[in-house]
Amino acid sequence: MSDSSAHGKETRRTARGRGQRTTRLPPEERKSMLIDKAADFFAEHGFEAGTRVLAEEMGITQPLIYRYFESKEDLINEVYSDVCVAKWRPEWETTLKDRSRPLKDRLHDFYHSYCEVVYDRRWVRFFFFAGLKELDINTRYVTRVSERLLKPICVELRAELGHPEDAPAISEEEFELVWLMQAMIFYQAIRAHIYRIRANLDPAFAIDTAIEMYLRTAPEIVAKACEAGK
Missing domain, CATH: 1.10.357 (Tetracycline Repressor; domain 2)
Structure with missing residues (x-):
C-alpha cells in the first residue's frame, strides 16, 4: 500500500472517529506524533497489544506505522528515548x-x-x-x-x-x-x-x-x- 493511500485512509478514519479534519504533516512531525500517541498507548495497555490495535486507537492504518518504524521493537525503543x-x-x-x-x-x-x-x-x-x-x-x-x-x-x-x-x-x-x-x-x-x-x-x-x-x-x-x- 502506498503512503498516499495509507494517508488517505488515515484522514478518513480520523475524520469519522473524531469529527475533525486532518492535514498532511511533515514526516518528522508525524513521526513525533506517532511516538507520543504510542507512549500513551503502551502506558495504558502494556506491550502485549499489537500495532494493529494501536493503529485503530489512533485512527490510522497499521502500514503507516511501519513506514516510520521498522518493527514494534523499534517503536518501543523510540518511545523509551522520548519518555x-x-x-x-x-x-x-x-x-x-x-x-x-x-x-x-x-x-x-x-x-x-x-x-x-x-x-x-x-x-x-x-x-x-x-x-x-x-x-x-x-x-x-x-x-x-x-x-x-x-x-x-x-x-x-x-x-x-x-x-x-x-x-x-x-x-x-x-x-x-x-x-x-x-x-x-x-x-x-x-x-x-x-x-x-x-x-x-x-x-x-x-x-x-x-x-x-x-x-x-x-x-x-x-x-x-x-x-x-x-
Whole structure:
C-alpha cells in the first residue's frame, strides 16, 4: 500500500472517529506524533497489544506505522528515548557533584528536580510495563541511574565524611542504602500510578524523610566499609 493511500485512509478514519479534519504533516512531525500517541498507548495497555490495535486507537492504518518504524521493537525503543532518556536532565549530575554545598542540600535539589520527571503517570507505567515484559530498556535505564546518580552519591558522601572516595571500592551495603533512599522516594509514584491508591503527589515529605534516614544511617556503614578495606 502506498503512503498516499495509507494517508488517505488515515484522514478518513480520523475524520469519522473524531469529527475533525486532518492535514498532511511533515514526516518528522508525524513521526513525533506517532511516538507520543504510542507512549500513551503502551502506558495504558502494556506491550502485549499489537500495532494493529494501536493503529485503530489512533485512527490510522497499521502500514503507516511501519513506514516510520521498522518493527514494534523499534517503536518501543523510540518511545523509551522520548519518555525516559530525553527527560534526563544533565544538571542532576552537576548538582550532586557540587562540593561547594552540603550534600544534604544537593540531594534535596536533585530529588525535587528528579521527581518532576519520574512522577509522571506515563513515565511510571511505561517503565513498569517494560519491566514486566523483561525488555532491556529497564536494564539500560537502571544502569544509567546507577552509574550517573547513585554511585556518585556514595562517592560524595565519602568525601563529605572525610573518607577515601573510591579506595576501597564502594561496598554493597553503601550502594544498597542509596537504592533504598531512591526507592522510598519513587514509591509515592508507584502508589499513585500503579496501585492507584494515592490521589495527590507531594514529593516533599518522601524526599525529606528518605534523605534524613540515609544521612543518619550511612556514616556508620561507610566507616565500616572503609575500615575493612584498609
